[in-house]
Amino acid sequence: MKSSMPMLTPREAARMLGISYPTIKQWILGGKLKTVPTPGGHHRIAESALKPFLAKDDAKAPSDSRQRFRRVSGRNQIAGKVVSVRIEGLLAEVILKAGDQTVTAIITANAVRELKLKKGDSAAALIKSTDVMIERLEDPS
Numbered sequence: 001m002k003s004s005m006p007m008l009t010p011r012e013a014a015r016m017l018g019i020s021y022p023t024i025k026q027w028i029l030g031g032k033l034k035t036v037p038t039p040g041g042h043h044r045i046a047e048s049a050l051k052p053f054l055a056k057d058d059a060k061a062p063s064d065s066r067q068r069f070r071r072v073s074g075r076n077q078i079a080g081k082v083v084s085v086r087i088e089g090l091l092a093e094v095i096l097k098a099g100d101q102t103v104t105a106i107i108t109a110n111a112v113r114e115l116k117l118k119k120g121d122s123a124a125a126l127i128k129s130t131d132v133m134i135e136r137l138e139d140p141s
Helices: 010-017 021-029 047-058 109-115
Strands: 043-046 077-088 091-098 101-108 122-126
Touching: 010 021, 010 043, 010 047, 043 047, 077 101, 077 109, 091 109, 091 122, 101 109
Parallel strands: none
Antiparallel strands: 077 091, 077 122, 091 101
């Protein structure tokens, strides 16, 4: 099947929308997003099929939009409020509160100054998968 319109892989479409690959696969399999099958049985998505999703997201307030996710390669992002900034020498400790959870990041003091981070600012912790640790918690039951 030849097509003159740009066709995207699910992974490319997910990046454009600022969503995860598993989410777009759910949308495809659930019929929320129409695709064109390749001769090999893979899904391809017309760029035009993404326009309603992008328009809907663009209509949201900047704090609720996924537009900022589309500007950064990391998809594991936790948005919250800065509750503490402590600079000592070349490094800074930034504590972010997201709901009932806190995330502590050690970044350069220069980064804090360039971002002009201060207590009360809205910010997002970007988590790189190779730098996340998981602890198993015992069920309280």
